[in-house]
Amino acid sequence: MNTHRMIGRGPRKVIALHGWFGHGGGWGPMAGVLDTRGFTYAFMDCRGYGGMKGSGGPYTMEQVAQDALTLADGLGWERFSLIGHSMGGAAIQQVLAAAPRRVERMVAVTPVPAGGVPFDDAGWAFFSSAAKDAAARRGIINVTTGSRLCDAWLDQMVASSIEHSDEAAFAAYLPSWAKTDFHAEIAGNPVAIKVIVGQHDPALGEAAMKDTYMRWYPNAVLEVMANAGHYPMNETPVALATSIEAFLRG
DSSP states (O other), X not given: OOOEEEEOXXXXXXXXXXXXXXXXXXXXXXXXXXXXXXXXXXXXXXXXXXXXXXXXXXXXHHHHXXXXXXXXXXXXXSSEEEEEETHHHHHHHHHHHHOGGGXXXXXXXXXXXXXXXXXXXXXXXXXXXXXXXXXXXXXXXXXXXXXXXXHHHHHHHHHHHHHTBOHXXXXXXXXXXXXXXXXXXXXXXXXXXXXXXXXXXXXSSHHHHHTTHHHHOTTEEEEEETTXXXXXXXXXXXXXXXXXXXXXXX
């Protein structure tokens, strides 16, 4: 099984898949305010991240999904819910495509759609440079949170990203989440899904979700979280935990 952080001992089982800049232990203050009596959470490290640094690939969303299913098997979870942040939003949809009967509910937080993310040439070059360039990582985090947050937090996020990911993995995941279109595999799926976006996220915000998730999933609901950008688990952790758990309780 992939390394993972377990939180809680409750009856509702949840696997959480992190974003491009994250890792299994990198869900910020949100992880400290979860309902540990009602839920059991497994925050998985993707290959090349966290405890899986040095693991080797393949570094694809399909592999992340297969690793999540292997984790569920190892934990004895036949049915479970999913949370995915950013890149992890694409990965949880790959889990759904691979094993739709095992997924109870899904929460996609500032998520990448199943159709990928459109980039112009300049944007692609900027994101591609982030594997080797800490300044580019900082710029991406700053822009995707509305260029409004303090320098100390931005620096901490960059340092955490560099410390907890392999450069090769970071680089290889980009085309997998950004340029893979598998929406035909999930379109029309009746799973209950909540999509949460930040008010200040300029790219993966409300408009992008209405054109993707809300069109493809008949039982999708959308929430725009005030005072948050791309990282509500850091920016508005209590509000995010409350929103996620209210939905997962059904």
